[in-house]
Structure formats: C-alpha cells, structure tokens
Amino acid sequence: MDIVITEWALQSYLDLKARGSFTTQEYKQQLRPDVLSLKAAWPPTDVKFASSKFWGPAVVRNQRVPNGFKMKWHNMGDGKVQLRLCVTWFQGRVLLCHAYVKDSTATDQREIAKFLGRVDLIQKSRHTERGLL
Amino acid sequence: MIAAATNKEFVSLMDIALRMHAEGLPDEFVAAAVRAVDANEGVRTLMLLWSEAEPQERDAICADIQDLLDDLEAAPVSHVPPATRPRIAFDEFDDVLAGVKAHKQRLRDLIDKHGGVSEVARRSGIPQPSLSRMLNSGSMPRRATLYKIANALGLSEKDVVGEWVQ
Numbered sequence: 001m002d003i004v005i006t007e008w009a010l011q012s013y014l015d016l017k018a019r020g021s022f023t024t025q026e027y028k029q030q031l032r033p034d035v036l037s038l039k040a041a042w043p044p045t046d047v048k049f050a051s052s053k054f055w056g057p058a059v060v061r062n063q064r065v066p067n068g069f070k071m072k073w074h075n076m077g078d079g080k081v082q083l084r085l086c087v088t089w090f091q092g093r094v095l096l097c098h099a100y101v102k103d104s105t106a107t108d109q110r111e112i113a114k115f116l117g118r119v120d121l122i123q124k125s126r127h128t129e130r131g132l133l
Numbered sequence: 134m135i136a137a138a139t140n141k142e143f144v145s146l147m148d149i150a151l152r153m154h155a156e157g158l159p160d161e162f163v164a165a166a167v168r169a170v171d172a173n174e175g176v177r178t179l180m181l182l183w184s185e186a187e188p189q190e191r192d193a194i195c196a197d198i199q200d201l202l203d204d205l206e207a208a209p210v211s212h213v214p215p216a217t218r219p220r221i222a223f224d225e226f227d228d229v230l231a232g233v234k235a236h237k238q239r240l241r242d243l244i245d246k247h248g249g250v251s252e253v254a255r256r257s258g259i260p261q262p263s264l265s266r267m268l269n270s271g272s273m274p275r276r277a278t279l280y281k282i283a284n285a286l287g288l289s290e291k292d293v294v295g296e297w298v299q
Contacts, residue, residue, distance in 0.1 A: 015271040114175055117175015126209055130219070130220050
C-alpha cells in the first residue's frame, strides 16, 4: 500500500525538526519504521496498532474525523515531547497529514480540527502530494 | 463527504464571527472564515473551539483557522490525480531549514522596518498570531502570505519571495 507524504506532512516535519521535537536518530530508528508499517495492511494489523498509546481514532468535540487516525509517540526529542501524526486513508492509499506536539488537550483539539478540514480536502483530491514514503 | 453546516449551526457561527470582529480580528480574516464555514468543517469546528476557548488559546486557534483558509485558497481545483510537487528527502531537511531560516530573518527585518508584526498584520489583513507563527516556524512560508505582505507594504515580489516557498 502506498504511503503518501502530503505537503502538510512535509511542512510540519520541517517545523518539528527545526524545534528539536525529534532527533534524526529517532526519526530513522523509530518514527519512519513505525509509519512504514502502515504499508502492510489497512486497517493496520501489526500488534502495536492495538495499543491506544500508539494508535487511535482522531476525535474532536466528540466527533470522529472520517477515516482519521493518530499515531502517537512519547518522550521524543530533547524536550521529551508527545508527538502526534495525523493519518487518513483514501482510495486505497494511506496519506500522512500533519504532525504536531501535543502539549495540552486544547492543542490536541485544535490540531484535530485542522485535520478534519484537511481530510475534507483530501476527499475532494484538493491536496498536494510530495512523493511516497 | 463532510456535510455542510445546518441552519442552526450557521447562525451560531455568525454570532461567533461577530464576536471575533468585536475582539479586533481583521475584517478580511473574519469574512474569509464566514465564507468558508459551509465549504469546510474544519473551519467550522475551529470557530466553535475559539468560542469555547480560554483567552490564551484563542491566538493559536486563529492561526489554525488562517492555516485552513490558506489551504482552501491554495487547494488545487479538484482533479485526478491530486497536484504533486517534488519530494524532499529527510537528509535534505537541514539544508532546507537553513534556507528557510535565512529567508524568514530577511522577512522579519523588512517587517521591523515597516512598523513591526502588529502593524504589518493590520495593514495586510493577516491575523497577528498567524503572522507570528509564520515568522517563528521552520516550515516554508506560503506564497499567498508573502504576496499579502508585499502588497500591504508596497514591496516587489523579489523583496519577499525566497528559494523555499509553499
């Protein structure tokens, strides 16, 4: 299964890298391999996706984002932050939306609201792609 | 497909828009948000979050609304397949970030020369939290944002556009 890097994913990763939200080692040894495991199947079947500490539905104001999910990493970067990556599935492909640092419930809610808006654009093919992972 | 706002939701959102206007958010921003509520459920949800948020959260939500408005403005007309741009490998990130940082420092210097972030935000119609976020983030600035700054300050495209833009 293709894993598509959207423009939003690229730009958010640039910003997070600039802020030191994850190290190069963490990206190569943890983040990237974890995301690549989405290639195998949808919904993902790897046992780690059964943990709600790693994977779960994206919900904002008690509303599920259609086909919207979050990957979760804890204690990343020098600041030991919680990293989230918004992921959706559309027309047989996984699309990486944007990533962010979850520093509060309020931050999480507004980032998921933004994800909701972007899933809408993806479903209308009104997004930009930056290659495959 | 995500549904359009109901009539009741729409009226509630108009009330939120009036409150945003009363709090001094730019007319261009509030008007664009109102126009977008039917087109995009993310904008609707963010406006609802703004109305429920503590004051210290509202700036970030405004910047997020502007992000989605920029997404909508930049979104390619629907076509199959979606628009594509070349990939940037992770190992190239440091070079890109250095270029982006230098460009944003030049922008900041220009903005400081023209009265600072608040003044340029006022003149360009870009919400101040959104302009601050752009200047402080590692992501590439959007061309539309740079054009708004250029138009507001009477600058040329060459003055504001750099090597790395969205």
